[in-house]
Amino acid sequence: MPFEVFMRACLYDPDYGFFATGPLRSTKGGDFLTSPEVSPWFGRIIARHVQEEQRRLAAERFTVAEVGAGSGSLIRPLLAALAAPTPEVWVVDASPAARASLEEQVPSAGVAAALDDLPESFIGVLVANELLDNLPVALALRAAGQWQERRVTVNDHGRLVLVPTAARTEVAEWADRYCAGTPDGGLVEVQLEASTWLNDALARLDRGSLVVFDYGGTAEELAPRRTQGTLRTYRAHHLGPDPLDEPGETDVTVDVNFTALEEVARQAGASVEVLRQDDYLNAWGLSDVVSDLRHRELSLARDGDPMERLRLRSERTDAETLLHPRGLGDFRVLVAQK
Ligand SMILES: C[S@@+](CC[C@H](N)C(=O)[O-])C[C@H]1O[C@@H](n2cnc3c(N)ncnc32)[C@H](O)[C@@H]1O
Incomplete structure (x- = not known):
């Protein structure tokens, strides 16, 4: 298949x-x-x-x-x-x-x-x-300057394996268009x-x-x-x-x-x-949010509630992870x- x-x-x-x-x-x-x-x-x-x-x-x-x-x-x-x-x-x-x-x-x-x-x-x-x-892809392999397709089959030992077949036209066209220059042996997802x-x-x-x-x-x-x-x-x-x-x-x-x-x-x-x-x-302001959180955290470091400071720190580090x-x-x- x-x-x-x-x-x-x-x-x-x-x-x-x-x-x-x-x-x-x-x-x-x-x-x-x-x-x-x-x-x-x-x-x-x-x-x-x-x-x-x-x-x-x-x-x-x-x-x-x-x-x-x-x-x-x-x-x-x-x-x-x-x-x-x-x-x-x-x-x-x-x-x-x-x-x-x-x-x-x-x-x-x-x-x-x-x-x-x-x-x-x-x-x-x-x-x-x-x-x-996650959207399903076809697999194309570059071999001898052409596109082959790799399909899934069951071998003689009952195992799933990939086998080379001729590439469908739409698969080869997509690969030509968006994967130009792929060397022989290269594998692309179409x-x-x-x-x-x-x-x-x-x-x-x-x-x-x-x-x-x-x-x-x-x-x-x-x-x-x-x-x-x-x-x-x-x-x-x-x-x-x-x-x-x-x-x-x-x-x-x-x-x-x-x-x-x-x-x-x-x-x-x-x-x-x-x-x-x-x-x-x-562009929509996350770096400003991060610096605001950092300032609030620092001001709490002097005389504020240590639990609130920890909460702000974790909110800030989580936001930084996005960046x-x-x-x-x-x-x-x-x-x-x-
Ligand atoms: C990697 S999770 C990401 C979930 C969420 N967007 C997030 O960022 O936490 C992919 C989600 O998309 C759903 N999903 C996968 N393929 C889908 C499709 N074709 N149509 C609708 N939902 C799909 C899955 O069930 C799963 O909940």
């Missing part, structure tokens, strides 16, 4: 998929720690962007939607930081455990399982953090489903902004990683086994190719920017505005 069919089953199969079964994955005790799980300032800062769009668009009905909303740790501080008027809110997640948490955590929101369940047309802001890295997702999301957004955060980079930035590819698994906050070894038991993920997304958004008529996460958050230049700060943000 093509790798994207295998990856879709690993993540979303109703009986065995990593996201379809088991507990909530994006928590401190779960499998990965994301920006909104690290600090509520992630959601609060995005609220400033939302507020600005609310002002710019002055729409009677304004919607805030989050796809891949996990535990609700982004949308809750975001909504709490918004001044009136209250927007219409949608939270979407493929995982039943996440939807159960969202129904409890964000009772005012419509809860849905897929982007397709959102209103067909709305004005507002759509946010997604660490979603697109992210057609991420492009389809972005196109569908922008088709629903009549006016407003779509803001997508993830790890990855531009096609050029990803070039040095093409010898091995970026496909990997995560479990319990650590890199997991080979994706073929324990299907359904781990997160399967890739670095997102933001050049491909940028082109899709442009073709959909949006004006587009790709920034680093630290630059995006600082770490080799960590979360190095994530990319695609802002597509219509």
Whole structure:
């Protein structure tokens, strides 16, 4: 089977998929720690962007939607930081455990399982953090100056293995376009489903902004990683086994190719920017928040409550984690505005 069919089953199969079964994955005790799980300032800062769009668009009905909303740790501080008027809110997640948490955590929101369940047309802001890295990919291998595809099959010993096959046209075209210069032996993940997702999301957004955060980079930035590819698994906050070894038991993920997304958004008529996460958050004031927290902490150091000082310190260090230049700060943000 093509790798994207295998990856879709690993993540979303109703009986065995990593996201379809088991507990909530994006928590401190779960499998990965994301920006909104690290600090509520992630959601609060995005609220400033939302507020600005609310002002710019002055729409009677304004919607805030989050796809891949996990535990609700982004949308809750975001909504709490918004001044009136209250927007219409949608939270979407493929995982039943996440939807159960969202129904409890964000009772005012419509809860849905897929982007397709959102209103067909709305004005507002759509946010997604660490979603697109999960969307199923095809695998292409550069061999003798051509693209081959690697598909999943079962060998004579009953083991899952990757086998080379001729590349489908759309796979070879995508790889040619966004992975030019890949040397022989180089492996790339062909992210057609991420492009389809972005196109569908922008088709629903009549006016407003779509803001997508993830790890990855531009096609050029990803070039040095093409010898091995970026496909990997995560479990319990650590890199997991080979994706073929324990299907359904781990997160399967890739670095997102933001050049491909940028082109899709442009073709959909949006004006587009790709920034680093630290630059995006600082542009909306996170560095000011951090220095304010530091000043308050210092003034408490002289004659204040030591517990409050410790609380401020941990709030500040969590907020700083969002900006770490080799960590979360190095994530990319695609802002597509219509
Ligand atoms: C890495 S977690 C991130 C969760 C949350 N955004 C955060 O930052 O903490 C990815 C989330 O997206 C959900 N998800 C994965 N694929 C999805 C899809 N195609 N549509 C909707 N949700 C999806 C998963 O169930 C999971 O909750």
